[in-house]
Amino acid sequence: MRVIEITRPGGPEVLAIAERPKPRPGPGEVLVRVKAAGVNRPDIQQRRGLYPPPPGATDLPGLDIAGIVEAAGEGVVWPAVGEPVCALANGGGYAEFCVVPAPQCLPLPKGSSFIEAAALPEVYFTAWNNVIWLGRLAAGETLLVQGGTSGVGMAAIQIAKLLRGARVIATAGTEEKRAVSREIGADFAIDYRGDWPAAVRAAVGERAVDVVLDAQAGPYTEKQLDLLASDGRVVLIASHLGEMAEVNVRNIVRRRLTLTGSTLRPRDATYKGRIARELAAEVWPLIETGRIRNHVCAVFAFEDVAKAHALMDAGEQVGKVVLSLDG
Incomplete structure (x- = not known):
């Protein structure tokens, strides 16, 4: 063959x-x-x-x-x-x-x-494993998807919106990609090249994100933890921006946050x-x-x-x- x-x-x-x-x-x-x-x-x-x-x-x-x-x-x-x-x-x-x-x-x-x-298969297995199983996204919660027009990102947006009735925020680097994110269900689409944490807070309020799905890690990690509501979860599926991150452990303990990752x-x-x-x-x-x-x-x-x-x-x-x- x-x-x-x-x-x-x-x-x-x-x-x-x-x-x-x-x-x-x-x-x-x-x-x-x-x-x-x-x-x-x-x-x-x-x-x-x-x-x-x-x-x-x-x-x-x-x-x-x-x-x-x-x-x-x-x-x-x-x-x-x-x-x-x-x-x-x-x-x-x-x-x-x-x-x-x-x-x-x-x-x-x-x-x-x-x-x-x-x-x-790859994108829906990955999205289900990380958003539903590891992220434990519940009905009516808020999901932040970093990279809304990747295959996994698009699967995650649609699963979250249609099966959990979640409020969904997606990031993307162009207006065309942000428009696609909105078309498939994202409530907010944000430019990750700017001050995206401030844009997330402006859209949904201080620490109002329940689950983050991210493939960047590195310097994104602490910013994402800081956006979480109490009992919030960050799920990492890759580390494109760096394998090391400095995080506020006291903040994780005090607000019962979860930082996890997976390879399927x-x-x-x-x-x-x-x-x-x-x-x-x-x-x-x-x-x-x-x-x-x-x-x-x-x-x-x-x-x-x-x-x-x-x-x-x-x-x-x-x-x-x-x-x-x-x-």
């Missing part, structure tokens, strides 16, 4: 098409003939040498796919061979075939193409399967009825993967970038 390898750490030019043996599914796994694969920020970080695969995972990038089940390993009840699925992969999505634990598969939402479905990729199939079941029950029906909007920013041919990564490097995308293996 054809695959896309990272030949060395670096820019998009280090991605190369190669050939490898077609993998076989083990117990509890399925082999998917990939029709489309999502391009995600962890793929970019892995290409740069900043996000190594967890032990036991393939070195091939690619965390979400859509395609048709080609074979099933021992003990798999669903999905069946021939079933169209989308799935959260543990890596290896940049290939013509990908092995995935069966619990991490989901049916294609009714009416969705393979391209559209490949844009769903190393979690086992049982954990991810629980998320998949909740997404199927609560999110997929909203996608099928059009209440949750699926945003595919750009589609590239498999051979043009370097162009897809260059777009991500430029930070110009709104929503998801997808690779097509289906012509």
Whole structure:
């Protein structure tokens, strides 16, 4: 099968098409003939040498796919061979075939193409894990999403608004992106290049944020903690602005704040399967009825993967970038 390898750490030019043996599914796994694969920020970080695969995972990038089940390993009840699925992969999505634990598969939402479905798993698994499970966002609370037009940001905004009735604040760097954030449900869209903490306070009041979803960390961390209401939660999913932060621990203790983080990729199939079941029950029906909007920013041919990564490097995308293996 054809695959896309990272030949060395670096820019998009280090991605190369190669050939490898077609993998076989083990117990509890399925082999998917990939029709489309999502391009995600962890793929970019892995290409740069900043996000190594967890032990036991393939070195091939690619965390979400859509395609048709080609074979099933021992003990798999669903999905069946021939079933169209989308799935959260543990890596290896940049290939013509990908092995995935069966619990991490989901049916294609009714009416969705393979391209559209490949844009769903990584961002919705991540948003659900961090906003609903770790952030414990409750009905009527306020959520601050740093980066409202990233794939995860757009998923988080829509989940928070439609399933929790939350008040949502999103940050974005251009007026076009802020307009998109508002269109999908954000009550306030703020320019992160300015004094965004002051803008948040002006919008919703002093320390009125209950949950923050952030991939920046570094100097953002203490500012976000300072915005929280008592019992508020900051959930970090990356540290693009720096891995070190100085925080006021007394403030955390006094106001019972939570500062936490997560990486989903190393979690086992049982954990991810629980998320998949909740997404199927609560999110997929909203996608099928059009209440949750699926945003595919750009589609590239498999051979043009370097162009897809260059777009991500430029930070110009709104929503998801997808690779097509289906012509």
